[in-house]
Amino acid sequence: MTTLAENKLLFKGADWDFDLIKRVHEACGEIGINEMGLDPYPNQIEVITTEQMLDAYASTGMPLFYRHWSFGKEFARNEALYRKGYQGLAYEIVINSNPCLVYIMEENSATMQTLVIAHAGYGHSHFFKNNYVFKQWTDADGILDYLEFARAYIAKCEDRYGQEEVERMLDAAHALQSHGVHRFPRKRMADLRSEQKREEERRLHGEQLFNDLWRTVPAGKRKPNKDEDERRKALLGLPEENLLYFLEKTAPRLAPWQREILRVVRLINQYFYPQRQTKVMNEGCATYVHHRIMNRLHEKGQIDDGSFLEFIHSHTGVVLQPGFDDRRYSGINPYALGFAMCCDIERICTKPTDEDREWMPDIAGNNDPYGTLRDIWANYRDESFVSQFLSPACIRDFGLFRVVDDEEQEEMNVAAIHDERGYRKIRRALSKHYDIAYRDPDIQIVDVDLAGDRKLILGHRVLDGIVLEEGDTQKVLQHVADLWGYDVKLVEADDSGVVRGEHTASPRRPFM
């Protein structure tokens, strides 16, 4: 409500109502949009209960999802942890859609609701709308409709082909989902809404064209080709790193509905791909935005000291980074790193030191922190963000050090610490750590023996001598063999061509 006087408190105490949410949303927008220049999606704020939050957890935060036992497992796990008090629930869940869905819990106090709206409704929402990875890969307008379609399609398949068969198919698809993304944009992905229509039309078209006579037409003799190998690979588009895509398109024995299920899992997973690449930046952006907005609200006298302290308490918990030797340590906290880096960039823009001028001459002292940050949020992902903007000051604050653990050595070795010689090394190592292409094993489909026994050959490019985990790989390969319908082999070799391991699987219960 713009009629509110500047110095009037937005609320007092912990209780909130819908009117208050509206006022808070506008007050945050005043700061977020007018002062910081953010450009978020319109928000749709949904108030939910604890139980509904647990439900949302189980389906990766999405408001609707197809049915599968693994979501039930996830639900059971979270519920048990929550009931015993091991794990608190998130204050919010935000969904990259247009309008941006923000779930807030009814148990939150008024201060927490303000924090959540600033964090999700302005921070995340701005990031989703502007970051290039999201722009390139996700279709925020269509995702909810597509999920609706996926859910209905899979339910229909269950009715028609039986729950067990569909479940088996989904198990196989889920096992491969980390290797079911296109990492490089080829042609622009069709938007998800037309995706639904496409499926319908293709099926109808197939039914119309079907003519059994074609089966009886004798095939002409094929001319022998010298470059048979090359030709075959080119035809199949090999090598192919998107395993799900390859199987969907080329597995010889799958029924159309089974291909469609592979496609559904693949497309939904592709939607989440940007989130995996931008965890630090996304959380950093949202945390920085809520921190700024809350501070400004306090400065303008719109929240009182009590709620400001409540906010500080919660915020400190969120950006806590325990040291490596701490019992609570479980990796680098993306909130902490992202927030620290954003604050650091603000500092470099406004109060640079000599060191900063030397390291980041482009932005040091340009006195436009918000513009600089907006530009960074739009054009980088975690890997490039860290490699460009992790400043020595930040490395010192975190006390980052790099440890190399070589199997052949007796001890692990501290390769770099936060000193002159170490900054670049640490920055490079950390940036590599956030590079998804490096973190996920590089597995590709290399060849298919179409003329012979139709064996599918996959290759794992072994980096740093780290092979695949034996048990899981065997299980996943079994799924691949069942999907492919014939034998499958996975060869692990490093760049010098030394074979580090081989796994094979034969179909036990092929899908057909």
Place this chain on the structure above:
Amino acid sequence: MHIIDRRLNPGGKSFANRQRFLRRARAQVRKAVREASGTRSIKDAGKGGEISIPTGGVHEPHLHRSRHGGMRDYVLPGNKKYIEGDGIPRPEQGGGQGSQASDSGEGEDEFRFALTDEEYLDLYLEDLELPDLAKRQIAGAKAVQWRQAGFSTSGPPSRISVPRTLRYSMSRRIALKRPKAEEIAALREEIEKLEREGGQFDALQALRLDLEQRLARSKRIPYIDPVDVRYRRLESNPKPIAKAVMFCLMDVSGSMNEHMKDLAKRFYSLLYLFLNRRYEHVDVVFIRHTHEASEVDEQTFFYSRETGGTVVSTALFKMAEIVRDRYPVDQWNIYAAQASDGDNTSSDNAVVLGQLKDVILPICQYYAYVEVGMDDEDDHPGAGEPSTNLWRAYRRVPVDAPFAMRKVRHRRDIYPVFRELFARRPEGVSAEGA
């Protein structure tokens, strides 16, 4: 911006997924439930609760790198003392070193979650079956089932059947030749036309008369007449209800100590839970006996002490009497469970056997005798069967009678013994009913 209040939306979105998960992990969950039941207190026997199952069966594999070997590179926060070139001894396996450790989900080998009461009991009592569930009685007026039964000419307005009513209305209209609306409209048009054209007075007159007649007729024959109206009729059917009564018989003489009573109580509780799930209505009758038997309430049954001799037959006579008074055999499924330490006055054995064979077993669906003993007693190998008075007497019960006897010495035996007694048997092998 919109605010939407979703709090009142129906919950339980994850219910279907949860069921799928339980079905998937059924074998492991069942095992876990059986194991958990050994450590539970009697009050919680039927409650849900947390269980843990090995992750194996519900593991979701994915392709990822091994956590051992090779050349690894970590960036860690919180350096306090290290300088470049320092060596760090490798932590013990599973020491949590390394920033890649957390996302593989490998570390946990157990999956913990909570079951609801309903789910727990289902699994707990799965595969168990009550022998001879035959007698289903038509119980009192309360239990009525309503079902659709055709149509009637009277009823409340809310139950009007529109299709049926219109069907009757149409056939009546056709039969009585009610003029159709379009015929009247056409006639009117024609009259109008003639009026405009003028002349042809006779023809006009005839048409007007025709119209008048038709209008009068359609007024006499209404579109929907009360005789057309039909109502969807409901019929009430008495609903058969299976009722069961469970007799708990226990020796409370001095020789029964607290441990034995506790064992008996556990057995009764299980039986009660089980009956309760199979029957809509279960009565429990407690009969305790020393040298004389009396019907008591639960509290007295388990906790008050009595002194006296031990004459088991008194309890059986008492039971027969109660059945005669309150539980007509043709209306009730009768179950009995007897717990005793096996003592009986020697002269009474023949009476007990006679009463059991001739009176009790013929009216019972099932009669279970549980002989409770001390923890340490007879535990050496080759102890064989107990040889108490009562046990020897019951040995002479015919094999085909719905009768079973077991010896229980320890808490952990209760559930296995119970399962053994009520395990689902293949057709034909089950104990014959009375």
